[in-house]
Amino acid sequence: MPAFSLEPEQTAWCAELRALAAARLRPLADQGQPGHVNRPLLTDLGRLGLLERLFTSGALDLCLMRESLAQACTEAETALALQGLGAHPVHAHGSPAQRKHWLPKVADGSAVAAFALSEPGAGSDAAALALAAEPDGTGGWRLTGEKCWISNAPEADFYTVFARTTPGAGARGVTAFLVPADRPGLTGTALEMLSPHPIGALAFDAVPVRADDVLGERDRGFAVAMGTLNLFRPSVGAFAVGMAQAALDATVDHTRRREAFRGTLKDLQAVAHQVAEMALRTEAARLMVYAAATAYDQGAPGVPGRAAMAKLLATETAQYVVDTAVQLHGARALRRGHLLEHLYREVRAPRVYEGASEVQRGIIAKELYATAHDQEAR
Known part of the structure; x- marks a missing residue:
């Protein structure tokens, strides 16, 4: 399939998802409490079969789901994405017993998953994490330390936790564990954040x-984390593109109706050119997201760099588009409950999570220099 076009069936599916999100998921989202897991919303995502598709679809389909949902209901998009992020390591690296126990519950929305990588002192520098996994003398470990900025914490039912099993080994000394939320010594607190989805901190006291809680192999957990992020980074870009498109659509509608200066706003060249720029950047970001996702699905070289480019361009673009939309709408867009007020709070976080924009630039540069070195070596 060409990287830069969608099949008619995919286009129709996206339209169906947007309609479902507006008519069925938006009312459930509105009934939820900001900052908390919306379990009825997750249950409905399960009934619609969207959560199960997290484990049967490729990267492009994941992007199409996230972009389509984000245009009509960012809460539904985020609920779906967090289930995928927390459970993908189980799907990709879990034992048959782990997969059998947890994945059906994730797919029907009855179990909430979370991806626990970041720490107070190890956010962007994931290889510096310090949560200690100390041998207990019986072949197991005791986890001691903290995690922070964890989506779905502290309400998740299980966590994919990354801990240091070999001190001083950097990225090579990290192991991924599946940790049910009811393990003794595990506690959490909610954090009040700008964006409305649930985020918290976790404390591990031995x-x-x-x-049999290990995901993958001992001391190979960093590869589990990076493999998950390589899949999900383009889809973070898709989330951003969906928000940008929603802001663009609202702006086109507003500027063609709003009367000002003896005409409508669209008749002002300064306004029309800003709207054109919003559309240009949104489409460019969309194409890069689709290209990165297609490269992932095809096993093409340079996936980390492509994924980083897609997330970087799309999230920075969405920030620009939403901000410009607010400016063109004026004070009405700042009123609590307005679509753009909601998007303005939502759009900021993706430039930070799953690797801040600066981290993405670092990944891109690393890939460029590695490719140049390989070519020179030949």
Whole structure:
């Protein structure tokens, strides 16, 4: 399939998702409490079969789901994405027993998943994490330390936790564990954030984990984390594109109706050119997201760099588009409950999570220099 076009069936599916999100998921989202897991919304995502598709679809389909949902209901998009982020390591690296126990519950929305990588002192520098996994003498470990900025915490039912099993080994000494939320010594607190989705901190006080809680191999957890992020980074870009498109659509509608200066706003060249710029950047970001996702699905080289480019361009673009939309709408867009007021709070976080924009630039540069070195070596 060409990287820069969608099949008619995909286009129709996206339209169906947007309609479902507006008519069925938006009312459930409105009934939820900001900053908390919306379990009825997750249940409905499960009934619609969208959560199960997290484990049966490729990267492009994941992007199409996230972009389509984001245009009509960012809460539904985020609920779906967080389930995927927390459970993908189980799907990709879990044992048959782990997969059998947890994945059906994630797919029907009855179990909430979370991806616990970041720490107070190890956000962008994921290899510097310090949560200690200390041997307990019986073949298991005790986890001691903290995690912070964890989406779905502290309300998740299980966490994919990354802990240091080999001190001083950097990225090579990290192991991924599946940790149920009811393990003794595991506690959490909610954090009040600008964006409305649930985020919290976790405290590990000698939390017991066993050999059969390991995801993948011991000391290979960093690869589990990066593999998950390589899949989800383009789809973070898709989330951003969906928000940008929603802001653009609202702006086109507003500027063609709003009367000002003996005409409508669209008749002012300064306004029309800003709207054109919004559309240009949104479409460019969309194409880069689709290209990165297609490269992932095809196993093409340079996926980390492509994924980083897609997330970087799309999230920075969405920030620009939403901000410009607010400016063109004026004070009405700042009123609590307005679509753009909601998007303005939502759009800021994606430039930080799953690797801040500066981290993405670092990944892109690293890939460029590595490619140049390889070519020179040949």
